[in-house]
Amino acid sequence: MAYPIRHLKPDAYDKLVRLWNICGLTHRPKGRDSREAITEQFGSANMCFLGMFDNDRLIGSIIGSHDGRKGWINRLAVDPDYRGHGLAAQLIASAEQYLNDQGITVIAALVEDENTPSMAALAKAGYEAWEGIVYFSKRPSWDD
Numbered sequence: 727m728a729y730p731i732r733h734l735k736p737d738a739y740d741k742l743v744r745l746w747n748i749c750g751l752t753h754r755p756k757g758r759d760s761r762e763a764i765t766e767q768f769g770s771a772n773m774c775f776l777g778m779f780d781n782d783r784l785i786g787s788i789i790g791s792h793d794g795r796k797g798w799i800n801r802l803a804v805d806p807d808y809r810g811h812g813l814a815a816q817l818i819a820s821a822e823q824y825l826n827d828q829g830i831t832v833i834a835a836l837v838e839d840e841n842t843p844s845m846a847a848l849a850k851a852g853y854e855a856w857e858g859i860v861y862f863s864k865r866p867s868w869d870d
């Protein structure tokens with residue numbers, strides 16, 4: 727199945743949040759996922775928000791970002807109606823292409839260890855899990 731993957735524009739915000747919600751991804755409306763914050767991120771030179779579409783329906787998303795040294799993929803999501811057809815693999819490949827085009831060849835992703843589908847999708851795409859790494863973060867309470 728081939729569905730187009732496009733760079734999202736700020737007017738896709740509502741569709742993006744809906745997709746994240748139906749995919750069980752946390753939405754932080756007061757923090758980095760607010761409309762204002764996401765709109766600002768859309769304009770960032772170091773980030774891409776990619777969306778996969780079935781006509782007008784947003785059926786997949788991924789964010790690629792980097793700090794000039796290492797890249798990250800986040801918010802990999804495929805609408806439950808469309809899973810199991812290799813679409814996550816296509817989204818990962820598109821985010822990797824964006825990062826490679828920016829000169830970034832080391833790419834990482836954080837996944838909760840009970841998230842079997844995501845771990846499997848990343849492993850299939852060639853990512854290796856690293857044992858013995860603990861994730862530290864510092865954040866305000868409204869952006870938890």
Ligand SMILES: CC(C)(COP(=O)(O)OP(=O)(O)OC[C@H]1O[C@@H](n2cnc3c(N)ncnc32)[C@H](O)[C@@H]1OP(=O)(O)O)[C@@H](O)C(=O)NCCC(=O)NCCS
Binds near residue numbers: 749809812816
């Ligand atoms: C993770 C997710 C994006 C996978 O989407 P998908 O389009 O179904 O994945 P794909 O069809 O591209 O699968 C790629 C590989 O992942 C594996 N995989 C996908 N879903 C799986 C599942 N439920 N159980 C086991 N393995 C699975 C398979 O090995 C598959 O390879 P195959 O084609 O050889 O079978 C989707 O399940 C999702 O949106 N989950 C909720 C959101 C989420 O948790 N995102 C991660 C945030 S870090």
